[in-house]
Amino acid sequence: MNPILSEPPTCVNDVGTLCRAVFEMTGNPWLSGAVGWLANAPLRILIILVIAFLVRYVARRTIDRLARGASNGKTPRILRPLKERAPQSYGLLVSERRQQRAQTIGSVMKSVVSFVVYGLAFMLILGEIGINLGPIIASAGIVGVALGFGAQNLVKDFLSGVFMMLEDQYGVGDIVDVGPATGTIESVGLRVTTLRDVNGTVWYVRNGEINRVGNSSQGFAVAVVDTPLGYSVDIEAATEAIKRVATEAVEAEPLSDDVLEPPDLLGVDKVTPEGITVRLTVKVRAGRQWAVQRALRARIIPALEEAGIDPPLGRFTPQQGTMGP
Known part of the structure; x- marks a missing residue:
């Protein structure tokens, strides 16, 4: 109720109120209205603030409980409805990833809760004071649009980060x-x-x-091994040697822990003026394709050298110190 009145306030009609008593004693409508407002509005404002604080406190504590658990190796309850793409082979990194993701999503949720609760409380308090909310809401809308244009890159970064977190x-x-x-x-x-x-x-x-x-770290990966060969080599013998060496390598440790399926020899993949390229692929655990590629190359090249299969520009002969034919 607005305390600035030219006519008797409505509270003077209520029997037994302080507003009516003051009006009967002074006959002043402004004073009686002010007393009536002071007797009721501060109490209602205090109740609004207390309720807003309690709602925010309970909501934030609930979000914190939902975000806990990653440090114990468990999936936080806040992440259970969402899809998780982290490979279990990450070990301790899975817990760190879950914890960071849960904390970030929880932080966004707590900020939204605080904004909504305090925003509603602020508008209710303004209504109790007697301020017209229409112009304020209109002004806030104009300011929001201006800030949106001025900080559109920041808003874009924020929204992109939220969806990246939710979709993992x-x-x-x-x-x-x-x-x-x-x-x-x-x-x-x-x-x-x-x-x-x-x-x-x-x-x-x-x-x-x-x-x-x-x-390159979700689901599985493919290790691609390209072996260059010269035009004069026996392609069938070379491919058999590559397949045999690769199969023996992936069946033994340490590669056997990373390989998911037997090697797949695709055959001649490329023909260039320098030579022929034979491609071999192996399905491996996510993130281990580069290690498997290096290990297979380190075994295939010496095996071809021992079998007398030359690379595109010839085989190095240490005795001669030159590149052979």
Whole structure:
């Protein structure tokens, strides 16, 4: 109720109220209205603030409980409705990834709860004071539009980060190609993703600038081994040797722990003026394709040398010190 009155306030009609008593004693409508407002409005404002604080406190505590559990190796309840793409082979990184993801999503939810609860409480308090909310809401809308245009890149980064978290497109430990940079993810925030490339350089990539993500650490990967051969070699004998060496290698440790399926020899993949390229592929655990490729190359090349199968430019003969025919 607005305390500035030119006519007797409605509270003077209520028998036994302080407002009516003051009006009967003074006959002043403004004073009686002010007394009536002070007798009721502060109490209602206090009740609104207490309820808002309690609702916010309970909601935040609930969100915190839902976000716990990642440090104990369990999936936080806040993540259970969402799909998780982290390979279990990550070990401790899975817990760190879950914890970071749960904390980020929980932080967003708590911010939304605080904004909604305090925003409603603020509007209710203004209504109790007697301020017209129409112009304020209109002004807030204009300011919001202006801020949206001025901070559209920040809003874009934030929304992109939220959806990346919800969809679990990538996380700590994943090897990804995000366009501007390629490397291992070290942290994922709501605005910036941090990754480190093979040279040790740390890249900070804004989430809003990521148009596509190539993740090499989800599900499975394929190790591709290309072996160059000369035109004079027996292709059938060379492919049999490559297949035999690769099969023996993947069946023995340590490669057997990373390989999911037997090697698949695709055959001649490329013919160039320099020679012929034979391609072999192996289905492996996510993120282990590069290690398997290096190990297979290290075994296939010496095996071909022992079998007398020359590379495209000939075989090196240590006795002669030159490249042979």
